[in-house]
Amino acid sequence: MAPVNLWISGLFGVLPHIKESPMSRHIWRTSLSFRLALILSGFIALFWLLSTGVTLLLNFEQTKSSLQRRLTATVAETVYELSSELLDVSRDVDTLMRCWHRLDDGVASGAYYLTARYIHDMTAPPDPAARISRAKAFVEAYGSGGLGNLVDTFVLLDGGVVLSSAGGQPTDTPLHIEQIRALRDQAVGNHIIWSKPYRSVGGNWRVIAAKRDLLTGALVGMTVNLHPSFSAVEKTPDGETIVWLDREGQPIIPLSAALSQSLPTCQREMESNFDEVFSICREVAPVGWKLLLFTPSRQITDAAFAALHRYLPVALLVLVALVGLLYLVLQRTLGRTLAGIMQRLTPNVAVADLPPLVVAGEDELGRIAQVYNRLLSAVKAQYAQLEARVAERTVELERARRQAERASANKSEHLNSISHEIRTPLNGIIGALTLLENGENTPEQRDLLDTGLKCSRHLLEIINNLLDFSRIESGQMVVNPEYLDPLPLIDQAMLTVQVPALEKGLTLHCLLAPSFPQTLYTDGLRLRQILINLLGNAVKFTPYGEVVLHGWSEQDRLCFRVQDTGPGIDDARINDIFTAFHQVDCHIAGSGLGLPIARSLSRLLGGELSCEKSAIGARFRLALPLEANGSVPIAPPEDKGSIVAPLSLHPQLSAWGYHPLAGDNPDLDAPELSYLPGRLRQHLDGETQTTGAREQMPVSPWSLQVLVVDDVDTNQDIVGRMLRQQGHKVYTASSGSEALVLGRGHVFDLVLMDMRMPGLSGDETLHLWRDSVNGMLDPDCPIIALTANAQPGERKRLQDAGFNEYLTKPVTPAMLSRALVVHGRYPVNPGDRAVA
Known part of the structure; x- marks a missing residue:
């Protein structure tokens, strides 16, 4: 198509310079219908081109079918020649059997024979001399008769074979004798028996045909050379492959692995074009062999395309002529007028600056220019109104933006003010209770002080949650990642919920898998807040039983799971628990912000918090990304030997490489070690432990x-x-x-x-x-x-x-x-x- 495109480009450059007569110029300007008539003529020419293409397609299909018919005729001719030859052999074998029956049994033994020989089978006793003499006389008498491609005539006896060569050359090669003896196993009734084709020492393909004498059991037959066209596997000059198959459809000689895989099925006579392979299968009548010819369909298609080359130049010339004619018509009809219109409709000019079109005539295009000018006037008027509205809306949007910014700033200032107003008296309450707590108090007074501190801290927690939610909502929450040891962080979260859990009689557990990293690169403050919210939520909604924290890593994620034995969460309400200010159970105190804040913080850290289905209680899963260069995973646990420990510590000790044994160990008897992994590690490492005693008032050694x-x-x-x-x-x-x-x-x-x-x-x-x-x-x-x-x-x-x-x-x-x-x-x- 490249030459065609170049020709058309040249034509487009030449045609505008063609001179026009005054009469034709007048007709072109005043009659659009005349121009359209020529255009339609061009389309008719295009349809004629399509019909030419259809003709080429039909010629292609006809050529393709002709090639296939030629291959079919070649296969039929080859099969016919071989079938005729083998039918003649079949008739000669019948003639030999009739002559064998008529032969006198009184042939004298010891006579001299020119070509008849007896080859004894060493695995069987020799035949009687009379039978051998009769067989020799028979093959001597009839061995040279029959077809011109006759190799020898033979009689297969029980103890050997008697044969006579037709050409005077000996044919008693071991391969030939083996092929004759193999017929004995195939003999059934008095039907003609055919051997598989085999190649002789001289390279000729031969076949053996014989028939059994039901009275004597002898096999009488002949060996003939097959037609020169027979070849077990042949590759024709045109690229077709010819394979001869036996009665069972197997190749007469073994094929290569590649050819065997590409061999089409040939169980019956057929022609097929399947899986991009064209194949023909024909059967040789008397023996049941099959001739299989196959070739890639693409090869036939390429040959058919090659035959179409003589049609292409004519088609291309017609196409070029039609394109030139069409261009000439369009150039003289619409080209010039539209060019003038496009010069007016410059895309780089604003709508308000577009000039009107020049009305150059009274035909249809002239009237279109008049309508366009009226529409342009209307559009300019509407465009001016639209610009005024846009300017007005822009002012309104700017005013709304400033109001929203002021509202956001006022909101932040209001929250700060509320925080100050609440924290100021709360500072006095907590400070006074703390001072009283460090004094001498009766048990009843201490209980009252604990209640006051607990309520004050709960109020402080509500204030912090409200402020955190406001920060997250306004996008002011920031993340400060750092390298940290996760075990003390887990201890802090567990200690935060320790007192309310023990007051309710709940059991706390923590189990970290061997894959849990020993160093994290994350915001420890936010991660601790997430764990505190999850653990606190589990303790709050669990009346009895236990709360378990699991930790592990998988691929590039750090995972935590908090499981409790509480009432659980209905599937229909799972999405509600992450909605701000929404409480599933209104009888339990709370702001309804714990889980929404936890999920928002997890997303700030690049992770996700989800609620999983659980048969017992509620289960929350926190997944955070593990930085490739930040977090250090624990190596596979080393064998750290045996250690005596309470049963509650055995799972964690096993994960860390110990072999725990049941028994008493004063260093590990503290019950909180089952949910404080950091403190447990300190005990195992022999480090000094901090106690959970009440905070004492520090006293400075110097007075400031x-x-x-x-x-x-x-x-x-x-x-x-x-x-x-x-x-x-x-x-x-x-x-x-x-x-x-x-x-x-x-x-x-x-x-x-x-x-x-x-x-x-x-x-x-x-x-x-x-x-x-x-x-x-x-x-x-x-x-x-x-x-x-x-x-x-x-x-x-x-x-x-x-x-x-x-x-x-x-x-x-x-x-x-x-x-x-x-x-x-x-x-x-x-x-x-x-x-x-």
Whole structure:
């Protein structure tokens, strides 16, 4: 098609320069119908081209059929020649049998014979001399008669074979004698017996035909050379393969593996074109052999295509002529007019700038130009209105966007305000209860204190859940991955739910598989929060039984499963449990945010939290990605020997490579070791264990001077009492201005400053404190921010502003003690300000 395309391109470039007469120019401009008539003529020419293609297709099919018929005729001719020859052999064998019956039995023995020989079968006794003489006389008399392709005539006796060569050359080769003797096993009745074709020493294909004498049992027959056209396997010059098959349809000689696999089926006479192979099968009448000719269908198709080459030049010439004619018609009819229209309809010009079309005539195209100009005017008017509406909607959308941003900012500010307003009195409640808890209390008072602390912490948990949900919803939740040991993290999550679980009489278990990694690269805070939410949810909804945490890794995923023995979850309500503020059981206290937050956090970590079907209780599965370069999987457990341990620890010890034995072991008798894998590992490694005793008030060995700045008297009093119980001297200020006044007259070892105060805020007070022009005695004094704002990024903002540390309300004595140890300025000489 490439030459055709080049010719057409050249034609398109030449035709516009053809000169036109004034008359033809007038007709072309005024009559669109005349132009369409020529176009239709072109389409008729195209249909004629299609008919030519159909003709070529029919010629192709006819040529293909002719080739197949030629192959069929060749096979039929070959089969006919061989069948005729074998039918003549069959008639000669019948004639020999009749002559054998008429032969006189009184032939004298010991006579001399020219060509008759007796070959004795050494595996059988020799035949009587009379029978041998009769057989020799017979083959001597009739051995040279019959067909011109006769090889020899023979009589097969019980003890040997008597044969006479027709050409005077001996034929008693071992192969030939073996073929004659093989006929004895095939002889049934008085039918003619045919041997399989075989190749003689001289290379000729031969076949043996014989018939049994029912009176004497002798086989009388002859050996003939097959027609020269016979060849067991032949590859013709045209690429066809000819194979001769025996009566059972097997090749007369073994074929190669490749040819055997491609051999078509030939159980009966047929012609087929199956599996891209054309095959012909014909049967040789007297012997039941089959001639199979097969060739790839593609070969016949290629030959048929080759015969069509003489038609292609004519078809191509007709096609080029029709294309040229069609182009000439289109160029003279629509080409020029449409070219003018397209020049006007420039795509790079806006709708408002499009010029109208020039009405160049009164024919159909002229009227189309007039209609187009009217539509263009209407479109321009509507386009102007649309632009005005778009501008108006853009202003409205921008106004709505600013309102949404203000609403989001107000929401965050409102949440911060609510958090501050709730955490401030909650700081006083928890601080006061903590101070009372460390005093001398009766059992009843201690129970009341525990109840108050539990309720306060539950309220704090609800506040944290609401803030976390708000952060997740607004996209402010951030993930800070780091390398960490997962076992202490699991211990912390289990210790969080330990007290409510033991109060309900539940049994906690934790089992980590050998594949559980020993180092993770993830956000430990978020992972611990997910586990706490799952375990806490299981403890909350399980009235009795147990809560089990499983951990393992598979492929590139870290997996946790929390299983409980509670009432479980209906399949119809599985999706509801992950809906915010939705509680499946309204009789159990809670905000309905635990599981939605856990799922959102798992997705932030790149994983997924799902609820699986379980026959008993509820089962939650957490799957997190394992970083290829971050998490270190545990190697296959080594054989660490035997160890005596309680039965509850045997599964975990076995997973870690131990051989646990039942018995008492004081180092491993603590019941919490069955659900605290980190603590269990410490026991096994011989490390010092922390106890679960009640937190004691830390006492500092040195007395520091600490300034507490807070506008709420309760916070001043509670924080001050905590510091005094630790042995420090406390100064208080109710505003930023008052704190600056104290800073100009005293040197403090540490300042605890609230962030939301009337007048000067915590940020403003810090800025003035650090500025040396304000007369501060110690501008570099460590200042720690006290805030109820738990939003993400608050710590970094405050540290960037100049604060040394950031503590979130409610504050505990342990938090204050750690902050003082890290940031407090202790004296160089420990005896300077030691606590008395």
